[in-house]
Amino acid sequence: MTSGPDRYPVDPARAARAHMDRAAHEAAAIAARETPEAFWAERAKRLDWFSFPTRIKDVSFAKDDFRIRWFEDGVLNVAHECVDRHLPARRDETAIIWEGDDPKDSRRITYGELHAEVCRMANVLKAQGVAKGDRVTIYLPMIPEAAYAMLACARIGAIHSVVFGGFSPDSLAGRIEDCGSKVVITADQGVRGGKVVPLKANVDAALTKAEADRVIVVRHTGADVPMRDGRDVDYATAAAGVSDDCPCEPMNAEDPLFILYTSGSTGKPKGVMHTTGGYLFWASWTHELVFDYRPGQVFWCTADVGWVTGHSYVVYGPLANGGTTLMFEGVPNHPTVSRFWEVVDRHRVEIFYTAPTAIRALMREGEGPVKATRRDSLKLLGTVGEPINPEAWRWYHEVVGEGRLPIVDTWWQTETGGVLVSPLPGATELKPGSATKPLPGVELQIVDAEGHELTGAVSGNLCLTDSWPGQMRGVWGDPQRFFDTYFSTYPGRYFTGDGCRRDEDGDYWITGRVDDVINVSGHRMGTAEVESALVLHEAVAEAAVVGFPHDIKGQGIYAYVTLKAGVEANEDLRRDLVAHVRTEIGPIASPDVIQWAPGLPKTRSGKIMRRILRKIAENELSNLGDTSTLADPGVVDELVANRPGA
Ligand code: ATP
Numbered sequence: 001m002t003s004g005p006d007r008y009p010v011d012p013a014r015a016a017r018a019h020m021d022r023a024a025h026e027a028a029a030i031a032a033r034e035t036p037e038a039f040w041a042e043r044a045k046r047l048d049w050f051s052f053p054t055r056i057k058d059v060s061f062a063k064d065d066f067r068i069r070w071f072e073d074g075v076l077n078v079a080h081e082c083v084d085r086h087l088p089a090r091r092d093e094t095a096i097i098w099e100g101d102d103p104k105d106s107r108r109i110t111y112g113e114l115h116a117e118v119c120r121m122a123n124v125l126k127a128q129g130v131a132k133g134d135r136v137t138i139y140l141p142m143i144p145e146a147a148y149a150m151l152a153c154a155r156i157g158a159i160h161s162v163v164f165g166g167f168s169p170d171s172l173a174g175r176i177e178d179c180g181s182k183v184v185i186t187a188d189q190g191v192r193g194g195k196v197v198p199l200k201a202n203v204d205a206a207l208t209k210a211e212a213d214r215v216i217v218v219r220h221t222g223a224d225v226p227m228r229d230g231r232d233v234d235y236a237t238a239a240a241g242v243s244d245d246c247p248c249e250p251m252n253a254e255d256p257l258f259i260l261y262t263s264g265s266t267g268k269p270k271g272v273m274h275t276t277g278g279y280l281f282w283a284s285w286t287h288e289l290v291f292d293y294r295p296g297q298v299f300w301c302t303a304d305v306g307w308v309t310g311h312s313y314v315v316y317g318p319l320a321n322g323g324t325t326l327m328f329e330g331v332p333n334h335p336t337v338s339r340f341w342e343v344v345d346r347h348r349v350e351i352f353y354t355a356p357t358a359i360r361a362l363m364r365e366g367e368g369p370v371k372a373t374r375r376d377s378l379k380l381l382g383t384v385g386e387p388i389n390p391e392a393w394r395w396y397h398e399v400v401g402e403g404r405l406p407i408v409d410t411w412w413q414t415e416t417g418g419v420l421v422s423p424l425p426g427a428t429e430l431k432p433g434s435a436t437k438p439l440p441g442v443e444l445q446i447v448d449a450e451g452h453e454l455t456g457a458v459s460g461n462l463c464l465t466d467s468w469p470g471q472m473r474g475v476w477g478d479p480q481r482f483f484d485t486y487f488s489t490y491p492g493r494y495f496t497g498d499g500c501r502r503d504e505d506g507d508y509w510i511t512g513r514v515d516d517v518i519n520v521s522g523h524r525m526g527t528a529e530v531e532s533a534l535v536l537h538e539a540v541a542e543a544a545v546v547g548f549p550h551d552i553k554g555q556g557i558y559a560y561v562t563l564k565a566g567v568e569a570n571e572d573l574r575r576d577l578v579a580h581v582r583t584e585i586g587p588i589a590s591p592d593v594i595q596w597a598p599g600l601p602k603t604r605s606g607k608i609m610r611r612i613l614r615k616i617a618e619n620e621l622s623n624l625g626d627t628s629t630l631a632d633p634g635v636v637d638e639l640v641a642n643r644p645g646a
Pocket residue numbers: 262263264265266267268269270383384385386387388409410411412413414415435496497498510512513605607
């Protein structure tokens with residue numbers, strides 16, 4: 001299935017009942033630009049502030065006058081917004097549906113129960129001496145306690161730092177140390193795909209390298225884990241001794257809400273800091289707009305809460321909107337590769353949001369496992385995390401969505417707090433592979449290497465010329481790194497680090513990170529483009545493309561190719577793939593080297609780490625950089641050993 005329309009118009013019936021149709025979208029974009037104070041003040045009413053802000057926006061990206069403040073005299077509490085304010089109308093409605101790794105385990109938590117659980121966890125934290133402004137590291141599996149812990153921190157004004165449960169003791173230690181957490185919340189063990197993750201043991205190992213005063217241990221599998229006297233606290237015992245009511249700490253809009261480390265695709269992870277008012281507003285507003293969400297709908301974002309996607313669209317966005325969020329502990333291929341769709345059917349999921357890496361992995365298994373399920377509850381599909389190749393987009397649309405569901409391809413970053421560029425289901429014509437249009441208030445600019453604005457249909461580097469409420473406010477402990485990383489490359493603008501193309505209709509296509517744009521004989525090309533062409537070939541499951549120094553062309557094209565199960569790698573196929581790319585894109589895009597790759601190096605959030613592939617292609621094997629966020633380091637050894645010419 002390699003063809004299909006290039007455009008998918010908006011269904012008029014959907015537009016008629018959507019939060020925003022095309023006319024409203026265009027009007028909002030103009031209002032946000034021309035009268036920002038009035039526009040955002042009006043939108044900010046969606047939150048239930050203790051004290052409504054009178055100062056709305058105070059922003060300058062200039063070096064000598066740098067500041068980013070939103071709603072700065074507003075007072076609110078995120079736990080109040082996500083829990084308490086819904087109690088009068090929704091006490092008995094489901095806030096969280098939890099689906100365990102084992103398909104036999106699932107449970108529903110009402111807003112009333114959520115309130116009691118969050119209060120209890122908040123009181124336990126207080127009893128352990130945690131106060132407003134203190135950092136708390138959360139290292140939990142995808143269980144409801146992860147959401148309770150985040151909201152409990154928010155309730156008492158503590159700053160959480162969630163660390164994905166797949167990280168090693170060393171990575172965990174680095175993150176505890178970096179933000180100076182004195183308390184770690186963990187579980188005895190996690191379970192993913194039937195395999196046990198020794199969370200408590202990892203914390204014990206991490207704390208030989210970093211310091212913390214308290215480890216609060218949630219019993220999940222019930223395994224017998226060693227507890228250290230004076231440091232470790234059994235959560236159930238502590239929770240039994242505290243009240244299930246706890247007041248919400250009044251927080252200033254600009255008080256920090258959390259710290260979260262980026263995925264590490266491009267280098268050492270950054271401790272991204274988000275604040276209370278702007279972040280929560282952005283998570284809530286974008287969740288409603290982009291997914292056209294209404295309370296009562298079951299919303300499932302498959303991301304782990306260890307990533308920003310899990311923060312904004314598993315926990316904060318859906319709960320701020322009084323919604324029902326599904327939390328999944330497991331993985332897409334356990335016990336079978338139908339698991340995602342079985343969960344959709346069991347819980348009547350209406351909105352499903354996942355990553356291209358998951359879609360491509362399931363695509364490899366063919367249509368059968370999808371078609372074995374109904375998926376008739378689904379109303380909308382979404383994707384995030386990497387550019388989605390049109391081939392994967394079409395499979396998602398036609399096989400998963402039976403051709404009847406819009407797909408929102410959402411571009412954003414840990415730094416942006418929530419979605420910035422995405423189709424709106426009632427407003428935007430879809431194009432496979434394009435994130436389409438910025439949300440109202442999002443001012444994009446494409447620039448060349450010198451920072452000159454490029455207009456019309458062009459390719460270049462993606463910047464933002466103005467702030468939005470969900471923008472990060474700092475790199476924890478390193479204000480200078482914040483300015484230098486994002487605002488010094490192109491003065492006066494936020495530089496995303498991503499390359500981007502704008503087409504004749506003004507739609508945006510993210511071409512990958514700027515480092516991944518290659519220059520072959522003077523032609524600039526996004527690696528994503530060449531990868532998409534390779535994946536179109538019937539033998540190819542996944543591909544990663546990087547540049548390497550080439551005597552004649554300046555840069556040559558080096559392609560790592562993972563074949564579909566059962567396909568044999570040989571010279572004929574290699575020639576066939578080169579010819580295929582030539583026909584799809586043109587001779588300029590012909591790969592110079594194709595290396596067969598049984599696996600690709602990925603971050604723990606599932607993104608291909610091209611910087612390592614670049615080093616291998618350049619034969620710079622002694623200095624592979626920070627590999628601490630790699631999911632499976634063995635993949636790298638394999639690629640190094642089988643490098644053509646090695
Ligand atoms: P690090 O910043 O540590 O290198 P990272 O950039 O992978 O890691 P994230 O904040 O998780 O960390 O990812 C944001 C990046 O993911 C974006 O800058 C972009 O490159 C990519 N991305 C996210 N969504 C999309 C999308 N819909 N289309 C294309 N690229 C996307």
